[in-house]
Amino acid sequence: MNFKKIEVFGFKSFADRKVIEINEGITGIVGPNGCGKSNVADAVRWVLGEQSAKALRGKSMQDVIFNGTKVRKSMSFAEVSLFFDNTEKLFPTLAFDEVKITRKLFRSGESEYYINDTQCRLMDIQEIIRNTGLGKEGYSIIGQGRVSEIINAKPVDRRAIFEDAAGISTHKKRKKEAQSKLERTETNLQRIESILLELDRQLEPLERQSADARKYLQLRDELRDLEINEFVYGFEHNAELKAQVQKTLDEVAEQLESMRGQYADADKQYNKKTADRNNTDVYISRLRDELTALAVAAESVRGAGNTLSERMSHLTSNRADAEARLVAIEEDIDKKDEEHTYHVTHLNMAKEEQSEVKEEYDEADGEYEELLAKITQGEQEMESRNDELLKAMESIADIKENYGKLTAERDTLLEREDELSAEMTDIKSELKDAEEDRLELEKDVDRLRRQRDRLASSRNEVMFSLREAGEKVEKNRAAMTELQTRISGLESRIKMLAEYSRDYANFRDAVKHLMQAARGDEELSSHIEGLVAEIIKVPKEYETAITTALGGSVQNVVTADEEDAKFLIRYLKNNRLGTVTFLPLTSYKRRDLDPRLAGILRERGCLGEASKLVSFDKRYDNIVSGLLGSTVVFDNTDNAVEAARRSGYNVRIVTLEGDMINTSGAISGGAVNRSAMASVFGHERTLEEYRVAAEKMKKEYDKAVVAYKDAQEEADELQEQLKVFDEDFRNAEVELATASQKLEKASGRCDELSSSLTAKTGARENIRRRIDMINGALDSVDAGKGVPVHDDEAEKERRAGYAKMRERSKELSARLTELRVKLTSLENAIASHSENIERLERESKALSEERTAIRRILSDTEDKIKQTESDIDNAVVSDEDRKRQSEIKEKIASLDEYKAKLDEEIAAVMNFKESLTQSMISANEEKVRQEAKMQKIDEDAEEMRVHISEEYDLDYESAARYRRADFDHEKAAGEIGKLRRAMSKIGPVNLEAIDMYKETQARHDELAAQRDDMRKAQSDILEIIANLSKEMSERFDREFKKINSNFQTIFSEMFGGGTGRLEVDLDSAEDPLEAGIEIYAEPPGKNLRNLSQLSGGEQAFTAICILFAILRLRPMPFCILDEIDAALDESNVDLFARYLKRFSDSTQFIVITHRKPTMEQADMLYGVTMQELGVSDVVSVSLKEAVKHSESK
Template structure:
């Protein structure tokens, strides 16, 4: 004996503590319906770990707690204990001889579990009963549900019963877990493959970039070696070159002194001869001034006309823009009007369709109500005719013989009629609730589908925005990098230019050394105002012209007085420095443009006096006017020559391109080193421009970084939004699938309830008719009247008519449900179109307001255009001014002829002056070349010094350590160029790519290793699945054959003959492990048939045979049978009870029954009664003891 007793307290109807002792053999539990005897089986099932309230015939787990009666209060907890004899080690993990398993549930929902009164977990209980046959998967508790499961299950579903019996459920669970792991592994493998593909895509450009970076570093090292050696070579050879250039300059200066003396003598002769010509020029100048004033007035009028024309163009442009906007607004209004028309049309159609559907619904509803009334009336007529039916079936004498039997049948039928009526009432309420739930679910599914579609649309929009945001991130990141690179380049140039300006690198050595010394000697600096280049600010446009006009004077040093000049000259001599020209403010004389030549300022192409085109402190006015006062700037050579001739070369002229026309008539010009000359004035300006550009670039950089951060934040935010939408979309999919599944279940439930209600209605109607027949028959015994005959054909026709009406009522009910759903959809569509119409009408109102405003503005513009056209017509030059201009031009023409004659007289003198000028120009050009060469030597050396200092942080002392004995200067110059071109050819190089490549390659290798591990794991899991499948198949085949053999034996024994067998349906299964199980039986005297073709009793008996076959395969220590004999007839019950008795030798049976043959085989009977309404009580009788007691009496 293993199972000793059951103790229940507060469980369902067991309000009082009850103990049921379990002995060997068969223990029977009997009692009338509703007394609570099946609660005993529920109690055992509950203690053994059942977690489903439905399996315990409740709605929630709290339903197992005694809920009280009219005279008893409800209890706060339920408690059940099971006692087992463990001497035979039923529970091998426990050492106790007796094991008590307890479960307690409180109304708060808290559960407690105990083993031998020691609190434990449900898991602990499940562990100790595992493999004992007592768990959910075993057959320790068998109810009518198991019998029905065998009978009603489809062959494929029925397979699960035999899998449980064969003990492969655990294998199947492990296989499912392995398949889940395989799917997860495949997903992870796919994700890693995607990452590896992305890394492969990144590695190719990174490998190329890192190779370029390594090549760049190699070239840079080679270039560094050559440039350092070139710097050392240049530093050591520059002194020799400068000595050669200085010797050449001394020779040229002596030649220029001789030429200057000869030129001055020629100038005196030339001045006397040009006096007369100059007077003529003065008169012509006055005439030209007047002519210019007239021309200026005419130009002013012309300018007014141009202004008005520009205004007209602006107004016309505004009008065109306004007209374009009007067209756009009108197009938009037309589009929205079309949309409005569409929505109104759809709204009207929806309303019309709703009215039609509503009308159809009302008509069908009326027909349905009318049909129900006819059915009710017809059923009354049938009942009336059924009164006659009983009279026609038997005579009054026959009825008298069966009077008692009819009375008993009527009582039974009446009781069944009441039960059916109650069940029908419950079914109708449940059907109404189910139909309402179905309608709600249909609405919910539609809403969820729309919500899912909206989420999908929003998710796609976010993904598109995220792609755009990522493009912007890369764009701004690249822009920030480019700007940072430009800033670095500008800062290098700023440092170089600042050093040039600070060190006077473009100046003669003596000036440079003097000014450099003054920076460190306050006494020396107190005698210096600055060099000419420092006190004059020249606009960029005039830098070349001013450099030519000033020549070497830009390097002259300005002092406060002659005494300062003397002090500085003594300093030069004391330090062995070459001569420097000083310009004392107290003695230097200003030179203004001779009034005779003021007219030149009005000549074509004249930019103005040189001294007035520059800016300077007023204290330096005498210096600037002395140097530039008699110099005029022209735009080009042609205009300069024409003006010089007109004014007999009385004024020195320079052009913007650097040509110079001296008062001697000499003209100099040609290609010049603009960087060497213009930079005298342009360094500071260029430096400021670089600084301004650098500041602007820094602001642009900050904007680019801010834009990058904003774009990155936007991308991050969109990424987060995408995650949220992905989650919401998945949730929406799950909700939609869940709701759809619920809707399908609700629809199935409605259909099932409707069919059940129809079946119960027909059953009740049949019972009512039978009761009425019996009542009539019993009444006829008293009256003795004969019954009339009936027309069988007419009766059949009436019944067929009623059947057609019932079928039509079902169709009408289904159509009405569909129409209600359609009405709900139409109401939603009407609301949507109404909302769209309201929104579009508001937008069109705004557009119409804007249209009216633009119309008004367009009208104002038209008025302004007309006024401007009138103003343009009034801007015309007068005829008197035109006449005066003609007269002046004629006088100037006559004077020009006279001046030409004077020019011919001067020409002879100009020839000799020209020869002197050519010689002077040639000498000056050579001087400039030598000075430029000298400056170039210094500049190149300084540039190399700055480059080596900035690039390699070395000076000469540091660089000389890298000098190579085999250095070849000529070869190095070419090699440096090649290296720079090679580096330039590489383009932008990312040095970080070397580390990025290593890091990415490392990550790639790591992921590749993970991928290989996952592939191995994938193969291992697939091998496990294959092994499990093989084991399951082999074990199922082995155990199934045993069950089939047991079934054949038990079937023949229980049926007293015949045959039965089980077959695996391999023909209709793709997978042998999923093949269904077919049951065939051949009761004595019948042919072999499928289980579904047997009678109800035969089906139930066959199913019980299968359960016994399974129990024989897997004997249980005890087994509870809950009314599995209810469907058997008397003879089969007796066979079942006798066979059960045979099994009781090896298994304890607790049989819940109300069948007499089963009770007779019980060794102990417990009667469950309900003497107190709602409270179960237990009484026991030992049949063996009763028999002994009877025998002794």
């Protein structure tokens, strides 16, 4: 027993894994029509390598996979395994006692093959079953269609069955391989002979070229030595220059750093002295306010205006100071304008020069690029000319090589002319059949294409929706990311502000330490009501004004009474924490606006009393009234000054911008840091704003998360839909591709036949044209046409021209480097001038603003002087007030002297800064020059490095090993030029000619030896082919005679007489091994001239006789017969079944049948049923066991 069992899973109607045991003798497979019993034969044929879906009764190979039913899902793959007993070496190449052959197919179209569960190739399976009769061309599986093929097939196609039975398939394959090897050998032999002919022609010119090459190499070595030493010298010299330039750069950088430090120090001095002068002005102003107050007091006592003379003096002095400062500012502005003009002029000059240099650079760069293109084109043209020379040489060699072939071709074409008419008749008939097949296939392809297009349209709609859903996902993800980032930023700010407020970072150290200590000390905390900044809530628009009005009071600590204040003062003293101002609720006095001055609240721009613009707990009314009760808030300075003048400067006024007018008449203001001014009151408000904004963003983030999830769910759902459409689309594509492939083959076949018909119709003309072409080629060889003459002089002139272009390109490269350096220098100069211009404009703007402010003060002072002049009278001043006035005047005079000294020092510092600025400009310009020089050195070094690397593949370290002690840099340039000119005179050089000349003869001898070896191999292969042909012919003749004898006997036995024979049709082919097999059959009582005259049953019976004749000669391991008895009548079926039984001792038969006589001869019956619609099931019955069981009963 060789065939043990079949295992199927997912193959056609076998949805479940089924095992069919194959015993000795005959195994019958029975069942009603459509139950899937023939699928068993298809499964075996499929495992053994069947590649035609049509042979398996399907449209595409995927049709063999279980496609599902109404209650079962389709499967994704089909798998079939065959198990063989190999103890008798059915498969001699495999060393296993049991062999398992498996094939697996997936819906993707991918197939897998296994031998004993080890993956292999289809050809491996085909190799092991060769000469066993199991191949698809053999006779192991025979169905009704196979029976008709044996009878109706062409004689040549029928031969394969008998060759497999005769056991010459392996010999035939070996012969085909030997013939292919012979063709390759003959091709190689022709190629070698052509090469030898070409080598003979090359020897003479190679000798001449080698002499030029040796001279060229000598000059090249000398040039290489000089250029490498020149590179080493230049590299080291550049390194020295670079070190010198770097040293200068370091010195300049050190000078610049020093000057920047001096400038920063001078700037600090300037700021310090300016601040000192401003503070002095403020102090003088306060003294003069006091002097004025004394005068006013004296005036009120005496009722006379002469006390205002001091105020007049004060105003006059202020006016003089303002005028002096105005003159100084005008001088500073003039200097700044001159310096600004200088830098603007030089900036414009630098830009003009930059434009000119850029234009020159672009022009040089264009010429440089054009030269490079010409050089590249020239080199390509030289390569092209060399290629043409080689192609011409190869063309002559090819023509000579093909001389004999062309002659033979001409003779063959002449002979072919006589054969055309007969072939054209056959082609027309075949073309008609092919056209009919093609039309049917076109209909299938059109239907499948429409089906595919409908699926594609639906799939595209889903893809579009999926893309939109994906965009929604990305949009919501981006929104989530942005919101998360903004929330994180707000939380960071909230945390920072909370820590800032908690640590009292904006307060003086003493206040900060006290409040931080109170936070962790309940006793200490019980003595503190809070800071002024904590008990007052200020609207955002008034924060700057209220902060200005409170001044340092904002950091005062409020206590319940004086005892708490004393306790806290002791705590500060004991812990050495500094001083703090305390405001006890029991003692601090309120201060309200005088009702007589309430008219100021109706002035233009008045926003109200400061104490009423803030909110606070009523228990702190005294504190807030005492701090802000007499302060009024105005919208801007102009309205505030006008209102103060009208009120006689008896009310303190503060503006929204932080400017303040005191009751003394002093005005303070200017540019203030609003965020710093408002930070005391704004921290908590900002913190709350941030918290509200963060909460709002978190809600937006939650909405974005929900939207993101919804979009993601939609995208996932669409993705699943797309998968379904993708699978359906792929299946449709596969079906369409399969049908299109068939159509393409059919169309190709039609085109091939049409083309063949057209070609044969005009063959006589084509033959004549081809002969003319052949004669022309042969005439070219005879006339000695060959390689075109190479003009050495023209080539030398071209090379000289390219050398000049390369020299010009080097000059342009150097000029471009210079221009790049100059451009860099100009860019740095432009940047320096632009920076100075911006600085001067900023300083001039500040001076202009100060000049405007002073002019406004002068205007106000003039108005006050005029007013005071009218109020002066001869009031009498008390001695004490007179003494105080005298002291103040002396102090003012002293401060005026100090202020004048400060003005001189400020002017000196300004001059020093201007001097430093000029020095820094000069140093920067020197730095630019040195950097440009450094860049030029680097570019020169890089140019040398690139040249030495590209020419000789060296770097400095490797080039330094070639340094010569006697190298003369001064002479090197001249010697290099001389060598280049000498090399140019030589012209084109084949550097490999020296070795080629030496190697050509050796190669010639080697190829000659190869030619002799190939001739010997050619002879050996011819001998092998002859031996194989002889052995195949003898074996086939011997075995065929036996099969024919068996056929004659069996035919007579099964038909009860008559004659049947097999003959080799030697007239159908020149080679007997390619001749067809003719079948002759005459049942008893009939005289037939053609097999087609037999009835269907007779034809089937004849084919069965041939099968039995083959089995008698060469029993097979197993044979599957698929309803081949269907066309037989009852008597013939019985005869067929009994005859089959006779062969079952040597061959295992698996018979698929409906016929009772056949079933009765079976040793084992398998019933195939469909208890579940669309799914095959298998039930086995052992007839031997059934008979024994029946007899026992």
